[in-house]
Amino acid sequence: MGTIQPPANTTERAGARLLDRRLVFLLGKGGVGRSTLAAAIGLLAARRGLRAIVVEVSGRGDVPRLFGREGEIGAELELAPGLWTLDVDPRQALEEYLRDQLPLRLLADAIGSSTTFGYVAAATPGLRELLTIGKVWELAQHRRRSAAAQDYDVVLVDAPATGHAMALLQAPRTFADAAAAGPIARQSRRIAATLADRGLTALAAVVTPESAAVDELLALRRTLDGRLDAVLANAVVAERFSAADALALRGAHARTRLDDPAREALAAAIAEETLARAHQAQLRRLPSPLVLPLISTPIALAELETLAELLAAVA
């Protein structure tokens, strides 16, 4: 088991916390740990007595896997008391939407399973995104589509990688603008209004302290006109050594002979210190990041709980 260093977060945070909102999007580049942090925030929410659902749109089932479970696409699954997860299936979202809009269940089913209709739906630019975000929005409503459905206090969205995420967030606005009247126009406008309302929707970005990821985050922040409610700097190597320590280590390393049994250990420490310093340099480029540690073991419940505690500073 690797040890987790408590990071030094000096940033004081004013303003609303992530979990005060009904919708929280976790944005960021692939591989930075969005699913893990979404799950950790979900655990934190559940621990505060909220009913939370972590939504994936990837079809990968990363979130249930963190809990040692196997998810089924399109099915809401309870992972822990108060914490659910769902991997949105756009096809199913379309069928649900058809049933809402059409008076006859039979007709809805017939249309929904029509291959022609499926092709039109699949080929219409942006429709898949609209249906996905529509499902996310529906989860965040206190009055769900069906009376038997769970009622959630907060919906945490493990958004797709940056480009796709923007398409997702933009889809309702585009459709609302393109549609003069009709159900899509109405619903798109409601969804767009929810997304635009910072009291209802929070946007958090996950980033690793590497130049490419930080570059992308800064570009994302510009795209969003600075609207980011939290910057979560994930997998930051702990600063174990002071500047004086670093000098001492280098000096000792230089003095050891090539076959000295301590030499490689010193080199490992120096490599870690160099990396930690590079991470600090990247962190300085970020606007008030919340620093989260690099976890060296496969993430399990214990690690998620540690992350949840740290995330309490912004969530």
Add this chain to the structure above:
Amino acid sequence: MSAEPQLGGRLCICVGAGGVGKTTVAAAIACSRARQGQRVAVVTIDPAPRLAQALGFDELSSEPRRVQTAGELWAMRLDPKRTLDDLIASLAADEGVRERALSNRIYRELSGAVAGSQEFSAVAKLYELDRNGDFDSIVLDTPPSRNALDFLDAPARLMRFFDGRTLRLLISQGGLASRVASRASAPLLGVLGRLTGTGVLREITAFFVAIGGMVEGLAARAAAVEALLRDPASTFVVVSSPRAAVVEETIAFAAQLREAELTLAALVVNRVHEAGAPAPPAGVLEALVGERLAALVGESVHERDARAAADAAGLARLRDAFEGLETVVIPELAGELEDLAALDRLAFYLERRPGASTVGSPSVAQ
């Protein structure tokens, strides 16, 4: 063509989960081929600015640009919107049709970003470059697909859609938008009208009407692109990291490729942390740096080993799942990709074959 065996065939398609360094690996494979004397094009998708800088550009453009390096390496970035625009423009019968399709609001706002368009335009670009015959070999980066089939199905999906049936149905209704309100006799149109409302429906219909005349051309292109993917010259290099979450995704991804009977050329496991010698007895370190610092160094070594052990487990799981497939392990290299030299270092690992498949680990310079 080349003296040394290369990773993958004439067309090399790098696939894998997001965040594993696919683009960088694609660039390194291309570098290595160029050094071996081939005229190579590398097509990247959404490259980090730093990769462009490493190749010597401020940013990559959608036209191939020559990289100042050994051999003849040309780099470009895929512009999905532009690729689709170009395709539509080239198939449009006249200026008016072209304008109507390209200026369509729904198409304009979303064509570059929707799922499938990146995938399709990536393979469409591969096809175009291959047909032009300007390059000995082409290395293609792919979008971070959730699903291998998204990428592979893109041509087929388009082809099915453009096979004419659906479109004929839509187009034959003429002024579709005006009819839906009054005539719900065709259930499809009734539903579309009901679902979308007039504005969206008008836009969507207008788009499909505009591209109606291009159906045959588009379908033919989609079919040709799919045939190219299935050609034995097209080989897939699966890129993964050893991290547990990614490993499972990689395995599922590769299973889909195999099921689709595509040619897997190699597995590249990127950014693998390596273990080193065990920490020396405490006294040895203490004598050098004192008790406090020795304890910290001990922790540092312990963490390194924990990371290495976790990665070794992921790697073992991958090797197990990919038994029989050539596997290249690239260690976590100190520092970030800053220049061509860094890319060359990466290329070095890709060339250490067949020895590399027995890895262990070419050791990293301290």
